[in-house]
Amino acid sequence: MGTEKNKRVGSSAELAVAAKLTSLGYNVSIPFGDTPYDVIAEKDGRLIRIQVKTATLSRHGSYRCSLTHGSQHKVRYNDKACDAVILFAPYSEDYTDIPHDGFYVIPVDALMNRKAYHAILFPSGRGKGNRRVCIWEEFRDGWENL
Numbered sequence: 001m002g003t004e005k006n007k008r009v010g011s012s013a014e015l016a017v018a019a020k021l022t023s024l025g026y027n028v029s030i031p032f033g034d035t036p037y038d039v040i041a042e043k044d045g046r047l048i049r050i051q052v053k054t055a056t057l058s059r060h061g062s063y064r065c066s067l068t069h070g071s072q073h074k075v076r077y078n079d080k081a082c083d084a085v086i087l088f089a090p091y092s093e094d095y096t097d098i099p100h101d102g103f104y105v106i107p108v109d110a111l112m113n114r115k116a117y118h119a120i121l122f123p124s125g126r127g128k129g130n131r132r133v134c135i136w137e138e139f140r141d142g143w144e145n146l
Contacts (some may be wrong), residue, residue: 013054013088015037018102024143026091036069036081041146048146051082055089055102055121063089063121067111074117079108084146087136089121098123105142 018028021041029040037049055063065087068074077085091104100123122134139145 002051009054009056010038010052014052016088016090016101017050017052017086017103020089026146032070037076037083043146048084049082050146051077051085051108053085053087055087055119057094063120065089065121066116066117067117067119068117076117077111079112082108085111087119087121087139094139095123103141103143104136105145106137106139107145108135110145131143 014030016025017031021028021039026041026043029042031037033039036051036144038052039050041048041050047055047145051069052079053067055065055134058064066074067085069081085106085108087104087106089104091101101114104119104121119136120134121136124134124137126138136138
């Protein structure tokens with residue numbers, strides 16, 4: 001994927017997350033400049049720094065999403081960078097029978113305890129073989145994790 005397309009896809013995911021947060025009663029800010037997070041959500045006086053990661057559809061029908069940042073040295077997210085990572089899977093764009101996108105809301109400390117550098121996501125029941133439910137499903141629509 002080209003750099004310009006990557007930026008458009010990333011911006012679209014950030015806006016989708018911001019819209020969802022707004023619908024849930026959060027005030028949302030988008031920071032300017034180079035920050036380790038994409039969105040700031042505020043509710044009841046509490047600020048939450050959120051990194052948004054966009055999952056892309058693979059030829060196998062699953063979505064792949066990086067859990068790291070940095071171009072040369074891949075670095076996992078930690079609590080100095082952000083408070084939560086939201087993985088966004090645009091299911092409604094790729095599946096005509098799924099009207100809702102996937103939002104996987106993961107507190108950063110839950111990521112720090114995993115060794116994975118990538119997440120493989122898929123809609124419930126769409127997995128291959130004996131894995132019918134995504135291992136990240138516990139975080140899907142987990143807005144209470146914020």
